[in-house]
Amino acid sequence: MDYKQALVGLLGEERVSTNLTMLEHHSHDESYHTPHLPDVVVFPQTAEEVSQIMKLANEKRIAVTPFGMGTSLEGHAIPYAGGISMDFSLMNQVLQVRPKDFLVRVQPGVTRTQLNKELKKHGLFFSVDPGADATLGGMAATNASGTTSVRYGVMRDQVRDLEVVTADGRIIRTGSMTAKSSSGYHLTGLFVGSEGTLGVFTELTLRVYGIPEATTAARASFPSVQDAVDTVVDILGAGIQVARIELVDERSIQQVNLYKETSYPEAPTLFIEFHGSEQGLAYDIDFAQNIADGHGCTQFLFETDSKARLQLWDARHNLAYAFLHKSPGKKLMVTDVCLPISELAGAVVDARQAIDRAGLDGAIAGHVGDGNYHAILMIDLNDPEEVARAEEVNAHLVEYALSRGGTCTGEHGVGVGKIKYQRKEHGEALDVMQAMKHVLDPNGILNPGKIFGK
Amino acid sequence: MDYKQALVGLLGEERVSTNLTMLEHHSHDESYHTPHLPDVVVFPQTAEEVSQIMKLANEKRIAVTPFGMGTSLEGHAIPYAGGISMDFSLMNQVLQVRPKDFLVRVQPGVTRTQLNKELKKHGLFFSVDPGADATLGGMAATNASGTTSVRYGVMRDQVRDLEVVTADGRIIRTGSMTAKSSSGYHLTGLFVGSEGTLGVFTELTLRVYGIPEATTAARASFPSVQDAVDTVVDILGAGIQVARIELVDERSIQQVNLYKETSYPEAPTLFIEFHGSEQGLAYDIDFAQNIADGHGCTQFLFETDSKARLQLWDARHNLAYAFLHKSPGKKLMVTDVCLPISELAGAVVDARQAIDRAGLDGAIAGHVGDGNYHAILMIDLNDPEEVARAEEVNAHLVEYALSRGGTCTGEHGVGVGKIKYQRKEHGEALDVMQAMKHVLDPNGILNPGKIFGK
Numbered sequence: 001m002d003y004k005q006a007l008v009g010l011l012g013e014e015r016v017s018t019n020l021t022m023l024e025h026h027s028h029d030e031s032y033h034t035p036h037l038p039d040v041v042v043f044p045q046t047a048e049e050v051s052q053i054m055k056l057a058n059e060k061r062i063a064v065t066p067f068g069m070g071t072s073l074e075g076h077a078i079p080y081a082g083g084i085s086m087d088f089s090l091m092n093q094v095l096q097v098r099p100k101d102f103l104v105r106v107q108p109g110v111t112r113t114q115l116n117k118e119l120k121k122h123g124l125f126f127s128v129d130p131g132a133d134a135t136l137g138g139m140a141a142t143n144a145s146g147t148t149s150v151r152y153g154v155m156r157d158q159v160r161d162l163e164v165v166t167a168d169g170r171i172i173r174t175g176s177m178t179a180k181s182s183s184g185y186h187l188t189g190l191f192v193g194s195e196g197t198l199g200v201f202t203e204l205t206l207r208v209y210g211i212p213e214a215t216t217a218a219r220a221s222f223p224s225v226q227d228a229v230d231t232v233v234d235i236l237g238a239g240i241q242v243a244r245i246e247l248v249d250e251r252s253i254q255q256v257n258l259y260k261e262t263s264y265p266e267a268p269t270l271f272i273e274f275h276g277s278e279q280g281l282a283y284d285i286d287f288a289q290n291i292a293d294g295h296g297c298t299q300f301l302f303e304t305d306s307k308a309r310l311q312l313w314d315a316r317h318n319l320a321y322a323f324l325h326k327s328p329g330k331k332l333m334v335t336d337v338c339l340p341i342s343e344l345a346g347a348v349v350d351a352r353q354a355i356d357r358a359g360l361d362g363a364i365a366g367h368v369g370d371g372n373y374h375a376i377l378m379i380d381l382n383d384p385e386e387v388a389r390a391e392e393v394n395a396h397l398v399e400y401a402l403s404r405g406g407t408c409t410g411e412h413g414v415g416v417g418k419i420k421y422q423r424k425e426h427g428e429a430l431d432v433m434q435a436m437k438h439v440l441d442p443n444g445i446l447n448p449g450k451i452f453g454k
Numbered sequence: 455m456d457y458k459q460a461l462v463g464l465l466g467e468e469r470v471s472t473n474l475t476m477l478e479h480h481s482h483d484e485s486y487h488t489p490h491l492p493d494v495v496v497f498p499q500t501a502e503e504v505s506q507i508m509k510l511a512n513e514k515r516i517a518v519t520p521f522g523m524g525t526s527l528e529g530h531a532i533p534y535a536g537g538i539s540m541d542f543s544l545m546n547q548v549l550q551v552r553p554k555d556f557l558v559r560v561q562p563g564v565t566r567t568q569l570n571k572e573l574k575k576h577g578l579f580f581s582v583d584p585g586a587d588a589t590l591g592g593m594a595a596t597n598a599s600g601t602t603s604v605r606y607g608v609m610r611d612q613v614r615d616l617e618v619v620t621a622d623g624r625i626i627r628t629g630s631m632t633a634k635s636s637s638g639y640h641l642t643g644l645f646v647g648s649e650g651t652l653g654v655f656t657e658l659t660l661r662v663y664g665i666p667e668a669t670t671a672a673r674a675s676f677p678s679v680q681d682a683v684d685t686v687v688d689i690l691g692a693g694i695q696v697a698r699i700e701l702v703d704e705r706s707i708q709q710v711n712l713y714k715e716t717s718y719p720e721a722p723t724l725f726i727e728f729h730g731s732e733q734g735l736a737y738d739i740d741f742a743q744n745i746a747d748g749h750g751c752t753q754f755l756f757e758t759d760s761k762a763r764l765q766l767w768d769a770r771h772n773l774a775y776a777f778l779h780k781s782p783g784k785k786l787m788v789t790d791v792c793l794p795i796s797e798l799a800g801a802v803v804d805a806r807q808a809i810d811r812a813g814l815d816g817a818i819a820g821h822v823g824d825g826n827y828h829a830i831l832m833i834d835l836n837d838p839e840e841v842a843r844a845e846e847v848n849a850h851l852v853e854y855a856l857s858r859g860g861t862c863t864g865e866h867g868v869g870v871g872k873i874k875y876q877r878k879e880h881g882e883a884l885d886v887m888q889a890m891k892h893v894l895d896p897n898g899i900l901n902p903g904k905i906f907g908k
Contacts, residue, residue, distance in 0.1 A: 098794065192640065405630055
C-alpha cells in the first residue's frame with residue numbers, strides 16, 4: 001500500500017493533503033532559500049498520531065519535516081527530500097498554566113502571541129521575542145531568541161520539558177517541571193536547537209515571568225559604534241537589568257530618516273528597554289544615562305508611556321521596511337553571527353565596510369547585549385551575480401566571527417544556509433553530533449539535509 | 455607491558471602513584487557511599503596528556519574516573535571498577551580573564567574560591583556556590599548549583615564552552631565564547647552534568663558577573679512553611695531580583711537554638727540576600743517586606759553591613775553543625791529532591807513527618823526559589839538498620855517528588871545513590887541517554903557504574 005494511503009488510514013482524508021496549493025505553502029520558509037515541494041502534508045492532533053506517522057515513515061524510509069508557521073530563515077522547514085511535511089497547526093492548545101510555578105504547558109503549534117494573550121490573564125508573559133509570530137515548537141527547534149535574551153535568556157533557557165517523538169515512534173519526556181535537575185543527561189537542551197533532526201516535539205513545558213510593574217524605553221546616540229558597545233558593557237557590568245538593548249548603525253538611521261522623513265541623529269544608536277518597579281527604573285535609567293554620558297553620548301531620551309515608547313523605538317522597528325522601500329522587488333538576506341561582546345564593535349564596523357565594498361546596501365542591527373548582530377542585505381534573487389556577492393559578504397562576516405571566538409549563527413539556526421560553516425566552527429565535535437544523529441535517526445528520515453547536509 | 459608502566463612512560467614516575475595513602479585519598483567522596491580503591495592515580499598537566507591516557511585506557515579497557523576535590527555527595531568520584539583515578543590538581547590554572555566579555559577560561563582543577571580570588575581583582579565574581587570548595591570541573595560534571603541559582607542560574611547556565619577529551623582520546627570543543635548560539639547540537643549542555651561518563655573536561659569557559667554595588671541580607675519568620683513559600687512565589691512574580699532565598703524549617707531552628715544557645719524564633723524562616731545598587735535595594739527590601747507581611751510574617755530583619763549580614767544568616771550557616779553536635783559519631787545523608795514551587799511547601803512538611811516517623815532527626819533547608827530542598831539526616835553508618843531507615847526516608851521523598859513533576863536530584867547528581875530512580879524518572883528517555891553513552895564510550899571505560907549502574 002502506498003504510504004499516503006496508510007496516512008489517510010491513520011488520520012482520515014481531511015487531515016492528509018496532496019493539494020498543490022497546500023504543498024506549495026509547505027515548500028518554503030521566509031528565507032531566500034530555494035523552495036521544494038513535499039509529497040504530502042499531514043495534520044496530526046495527538047502525540048500518539050505523530051508516533052504512528054513516525055513508525056510508518058521510519059519503516060518506509062520517508063522523510064519527515066516538521067512545519068510550524070514557516071517563519072524560519074535558513075530553510076529549516078523546506079522538505080528538500082520531499083516526503084511528509086508535518087504541520088502542527090491543529091496542535092495549538094495552551095494545555096495548562098501554572099502561575100505559582102511560572103510554568104505553562106503548550107502544544108507545539110501554539111504561537112508566541114497566542115500564548116502571551118493567554119498568559120496576560122494571569123499577569124504573566126513569555127519572554128522570547130524573535131520578531132516573527134513563530135510557533136513555540138519551531139522556536140524550540142531553532143533555539144530562537146531575539147531582543148529580550150539579554151535579560152531573560154534564549155529559548156533553551158525557557159524549556160523545562162519536552163515531549164518528543166523519536167524517529168522510531170517512541171514518545172519520550174526529556175525533563176521535568178522543576179527549575180533545575182542533575183538527574184541523567186540534559187536531553188532537553190540537546191533537543192532544543194536540533195531543528196527537527198533528532199525528534200519531533202509534541203508538547204513543551206515553558207518558563208514564564210511575571211509582567212513587570214513598569215517598562216521604560218530609552219534611545220541614546222553615540223560618536224562611534226565602539227562608544228555604544230562600551231556603554232553596553234558597563235551597563236551589564238553594573239548589574240542593571242536591561243530587558244532589551246539594541247544597536248543600530250549610522251547608515252541604517254540615515255535610511256530610516258529618508259524613508260520616514262524623520263530627523264533622528266544619524267549616529268550609532270542604542271535602543272534600550274528597562275523592566276522593573278517604577279522607583280527602581282527611575283534609578284536604573286539615571287545610572288545608565290551616566291554611563292552613556294561617560295562614553296560621549298550625544299543624545300539620551302527616555303519615555304515610560306507605552307505610545308511614546310513605541311515612537312522612541314520607531315527607527316528600530318522600521319529598519320527593514322526603510323531598506324525594502326528603497327529597493328522595491330528585492331528580498332532580504334539576513335546574516336546572524338554572534339561574537340564575544342569585546343569583538344562586537346569591530347565586527348559591526350567591518351560588516352558595514354564589507355557591505356559597501358560589495359556594492360550592496362542594507363540595515364545593521366544588533367542584539368548587542370548578546371554580541372549578536374544582523375546585516376539585513378537587500379538582494380535581487382533574479383540576479384545571480386548579486387546573490388553571489390551577498391553570499392560572499394555573509395561568508396566574510398562568518399569568517400570574521402569564527403576567527404574571534406564567535407559562532408556562525410546566534411539565533412536563526414543552521415538549516416541549509418549555515419551547513420558549510422559547521423566543520424570550521426565545530427571541528428571534530430561535528431563528528432560527535434553526527435554520531436548522535438545517527439544513533440537517534442539511523443535511517444535519516446528526520447528533516448534530512450539540514451545541519452549536516454546530505 | 456602493564457598499563458601502569460605505560461602511564462609512567464607517558465607522565466613520568468612522579469605523576470603516577472600506586473602509594474596506598476594516595477589510593478585511599480581517591481577511594482571516597484564526602485558521602486556515605488562505600489569507598490573503593492583505584493589501582494593507580496595519575497596527575498595529567500595538559501589536554502594532550504589526558505588524550506594519551508584515554509587512548510591507552512580505551513585500548514586496554516581500563517576504567518577512568520576523574521577526580522577534583524572529592525566533594526561529591528553521591529559517590530561520583532569513587533572508582534568502583536578500580537583502574538585509573540585521574541586527579542586534576544595539577545591542572546589548576548586560571549588561563550584568561552576577559553572582563554569586557556564577562557568570561558573566564560580555566561583548567562578543571564581550579565576551585566571556586568581560587569577563581570573568585572582571581573576575579574575580584576577585576577571587579578567580577580563567579581556565581582555558583584554549592585557550599586563546598588569544589589573544583590570547577592567537578593561542578594560542571596554534576597551540574598552543581600546551590601544558594602545563588604535563583605538569580606544567576608545553575609552551573610550549566612555558566613558554561614559557554616568545554617574542551618573535552620572523549621573515550622577514544624579525541625580533543626573536542628563543545629561551544630564558543632558567545633552568549634548564545636544556534637549552531638549545531640548543544641553538546642556543552644549535554645556534557646555538563648554527565649558526571650564523567652561521556653568525556654573528561656580539560657578546559658572550561660565560564661560566564662562571570664560584575665560584583666554588585668551593594669548586598670543586603672534579610673531573615674523573616676512565618677506561621678507556616680506554606681506562608682514562607684507563598685512569600686517566595688510573590689517575590690519572584692514581582693520580578694524582585696533576590697540573589698539567595700533559603701527556607702529552614704521550625705525543627706531545624708530549634709536545634710540551632712539548642713546548639714548555639716540563641717533565641718531565634720522557632721518558626722519556618724526565610725533567609726534572603728539581595729544584590730543591587732544601594733538605592734535599588736532599599737526599595738526591593740521594602741517591597742519584599744510588604745509581601746512577607748501579607749503572608750503573616752512575624753519578624754522581618756535586614757542588615758547591609760557584611761558582619762551583621764553573617765550574623766543574620768547564622769542559623770542557616772550552622773544548620774548541619776547543630777545536628778552533628780547533637781549526634782556525635784553520626785554521618786550526614788543528604789537528600790536532594792526538587793519540585794515545582796507550588797508543591798514545595800507540601801513536600802517539606804511531608805519530609806519532616808517522614809523523618810519523625812522513621813525515628814530519625816536532621817535539618818531541612820531549601821533553595822526555595824528553585825523548589826529544591828535538602829533533608830540532612832544524621833545516621834550511624836555502623837547501624838545497618840538505621841541506614842536502611844534513612845534510605846527508606848530518602849526513597850519516600852523521591853517518590854513524593856516524582857509523583858508531583860519533580861526530580862530525584864536537584865543539584866547533587868545521580869552518581870551511584872540515585873541510579874535506582876532513573877527509570878522511574880526518565881522512562882524511555884533513559885534508553886536514549888544510554889544510547890548516547892554507548893556511542894561516545896563503546897567500551898564503557900568512562901566512570902563506569904555511575905548514572906546507569908552496571
